[in-house]
Amino acid sequence: MQCTILVIDDEKNIREGLGASLQMEGWNVALAENGNKGLERFGKGDIDLVITDLRMPGITGEEVLSKVMAQNPSVPVIILTGHGSIDSAVDAMRNGAYDFLTKPLNLDQLTMIVKRALQGRELAIKHRELQEELNSSKSFESIIGKSSEMQKIFQMVRKAAKSKASVLITGESGVGKELIANALHNLSDRKDNSMIKVHCAALSENLLESELFGHEKGAFTGAVNRTRGRFELANNGTIFLDEIGEIDQNVQIKILRVLQEKKFERVGGEQTLEVDVRVVAATNRNLLEEIKEGRFREDLYYRLNVVHIHVPPLRERKDDIPLMITSFLQEFAKESGKKIEGIDNRTRSALYKYDWPGNIRQLRNCIESAVVMCSGNVITFDDLPPGIVDDSDTNTISIPTGIPMAEAEKILIAENLAINKGNKSKTADILGIGRKTLHRKITEYNIE
Numbered sequence: 148m149q150c151t152i153l154v155i156d157d158e159k160n161i162r163e164g165l166g167a168s169l170q171m172e173g174w175n176v177a178l179a180e181n182g183n184k185g186l187e188r189f190g191k192g193d194i195d196l197v198i199t200d201l202r203m204p205g206i207t208g209e210e211v212l213s214k215v216m217a218q219n220p221s222v223p224v225i226i227l228t229g230h231g232s233i234d235s236a237v238d239a240m241r242n243g244a245y246d247f248l249t250k251p252l253n254l255d256q257l258t259m260i261v262k263r264a265l266q267g268r269e270l271a272i273k274h275r276e277l278q279e280e281l282n283s284s285k286s287f288e289s290i291i292g293k294s295s296e297m298q299k300i301f302q303m304v305r306k307a308a309k310s311k312a313s314v315l316i317t318g319e320s321g322v323g324k325e326l327i328a329n330a331l332h333n334l335s336d337r338k339d340n341s342m343i344k345v346h347c348a349a350l351s352e353n354l355l356e357s358e359l360f361g362h363e364k365g366a367f368t369g370a371v372n373r374t375r376g377r378f379e380l381a382n383n384g385t386i387f388l389d390e391i392g393e394i395d396q397n398v399q400i401k402i403l404r405v406l407q408e409k410k411f412e413r414v415g416g417e418q419t420l421e422v423d424v425r426v427v428a429a430t431n432r433n434l435l436e437e438i439k440e441g442r443f444r445e446d447l448y449y450r451l452n453v454v455h456i457h458v459p460p461l462r463e464r465k466d467d468i469p470l471m472i473t474s475f476l477q478e479f480a481k482e483s484g485k486k487i488e489g490i491d492n493r494t495r496s497a498l499y500k501y502d503w504p505g506n507i508r509q510l511r512n513c514i515e516s517a518v519v520m521c522s523g524n525v526i527t528f529d530d531l532p533p534g535i536v537d538d539s540d541t542n543t544i545s546i547p548t549g550i551p552m553a554e555a556e557k558i559l560i561a562e563n564l565a566i567n568k569g570n571k572s573k574t575a576d577i578l579g580i581g582r583k584t585l586h587r588k589i590t591e592y593n594i595e
């Protein structure tokens with residue numbers, strides 16, 4: 148973000164000296180010789196930070212502060228003051244000034260304060276933007292996904308929901324398969340009827356069979372009553388067969404029959420029952436491998452796989468990470484009653500780079516635990532659970548082959564910026580390009 152700083156001081160030397168030194172740090176600078184002109188300039192709306200003298204003829208620094216606060220409270224105001232007026236500076240802090248400095252000015256100290264203030268403003272803006280994005284249309288049936296991969300899945304879900312075709316959802320653990328299954332039901336004409344979920348892996352073969360199809364009284368030891376199975380309960384609705392890759396051959400045949408003929412018998416029963424059930428199945432196994440190994444029936448696979456939705460792992464759709472972080476942060480901050488305004492850049496970048504083997508479930512748990520650990524109002528690296536590495540000090544960048552030059556350049560710039568913690572002058576130096584060129588490319592490639 149290229150920031151513009153407004154310096155208001157009636158003393159020409161201070162105003163111009165300050166302006167020059169801020170410009171050397173890479174910021175845009177606007178100068179004003181009195182409060183009136185300063186406020187006029189501020190009114191244009193592009194100022195990110197204000198540095199104002201307190202004692203000036205005409206409009207005072209206090210008035211400048213109160214007008215700026217009224218117009219845009221997210222713009223930090225830094226007060227400059229002579230030795231004699233520290234009390235007024237303290238008052239100004241009470242009225243919302245970000246910090247104050249006494250003259251003669253220590254430029255290093257000023258630069259540090261400005262950097263910190265701008266960083267805070269940038270974090271707050273980023274967090275707000277993500278929140279706004281989240282509140283707009285980027286989530287679908289409470290599934291967050293602005294990446295093109297997820298947008299394609301949403302399209303498929305919308306279409307598939309309207310049909311009765313069986314759907315097979317595949318993907319690693321924690322990618323959101325169950326959320327997709329829920330969406331398929333909720334967007335279908337069956338939404339007012341039941342959605343019945345069966346965790347196939349949790350039950351032994353015999354139990355699973357009676358769970359799915361029900362049993363007659365006395366069908367086996369312990370079958371004291373006739374019991375309806377999940378397929379019956381799901382009549383006119385949807386059945387979700389989770390972890391379908393775990394079920395036994397014997398049960399596979401019976402499920403195949405329901406899919407083909409819509410018919411089955413309860414365990415120990417003779418009466419044939421007919422149901423109208425939409426089947427959605429999920430697995431994190433590779434069923435084609437299972438077929439090769441002789442563990443899964445090929446005919447059942449093709450019956451289940453009329454529509455196939457593969458949910459890619461989070462590491463292949465990193466564009467979804469920032470919105471997810473914001474959403475989980477909002478959720479857990481609310482739950483714990485903490486006022487958390489965002490997450491610092493180093494931590495955000497570590498979360499972005501991490502591989503997330505446990506996918507969204509792991510990211511969610513990570514944010515939940517960070518919110519618990521966080522003692523301030525910004526999540527920092529120390530709040531993260533162990534295992535998430537901060538590799539901002541290592542210097543290798545991996546650029547996949549077969550991508551366009553511009554894409555490679557974007558990665559190179561973004562990674563170097565992250566490694567240098569956002570320091571643009573340093574990044575420009577390392578890359579051997581001018582700072583202006585770097586700024587242009589950052590805007591062009593939309594690098595955060």
Ligand SMILES: Nc1ncnc2c1ncn2[C@@H]1O[C@H](COP(=O)(O)OP(=O)(O)OP(=O)(O)O)[C@@H](O)[C@H]1O
Nearest residue numbers: 289290291319320321322323324325326431507508
């Ligand atoms: N796109 C998403 N947006 C928001 N939350 C998500 C998303 N995907 C997954 N989650 C959350 O992550 C967790 C895991 O999701 P889910 O249970 O659907 O995964 P799964 O693929 O069924 O995993 P498993 O194979 O282990 O059963 C849930 O808390 C879910 O709400």
Ligand SMILES: [Mg+2]
Nearest residue numbers: 324325389429
């Ligand atoms: Mg699941």
